[in-house]
Amino acid sequence: MSTTLTTELLLHRAGTKSYWRGLTYRESVLSLRVHSRHVAARVRGGDDAAYVVELSWSGTHLMGACTCPHGSEGFFCKHCVAVGLVLLDRGETVPPPDAEDVELKDALRSLPAEVLRDLLYDRAAGDGPLRTRIIKKSQEN
Structure with missing residues (x-):
């Protein structure tokens, strides 16, 4: 389908x-x-x-x-x-679920780094897999 x-x-x-x-x-x-x-x-x-x-x-x-x-x-x-x-x-449609979220990317680009860090911290503190991904990425750099 x-x-x-x-x-x-x-x-x-x-x-x-x-x-x-x-x-x-x-x-x-x-x-x-x-x-x-x-x-x-x-x-x-x-x-x-x-x-x-x-x-x-x-x-x-x-x-x-x-x-x-x-x-x-x-x-x-x-x-x-x-x-x-x-x-x-x-002639329009409902965008597919895997469409690129341009609005979200634009909003993220407009936010200061400190605000992004705070948002990500709030989300990752309660989401184990996301926390693990962030820590792993930080160790790769």
Whole structure:
């Protein structure tokens, strides 16, 4: 299985009812941004509330998260479908899970070395394998 966004995949993930409802919500997508490894959007719901939607891949499995009541229960809702359909309409897609995270690299480049060391220390202090990798790298230099 691949990481290709299609209408068939959206139908499979959402089910018939949510898929067909999602077809009518394409115009309700208020904003949509394709990031390095996910898509973030805001979609207006039937009650005029704006819901936050995120689409991404977990391996070859399309994941959808939405702040609407149905999405908050873990379902791939009509808002997720609408975002997927707008992506397809625009000729865009959900970036693959192994895409280069350009945003993260740019953010890391902009941080001072001391801040990077503090962040890495905080993470590595609780992550044994990462701690071991850092110590091994330091001994290679």
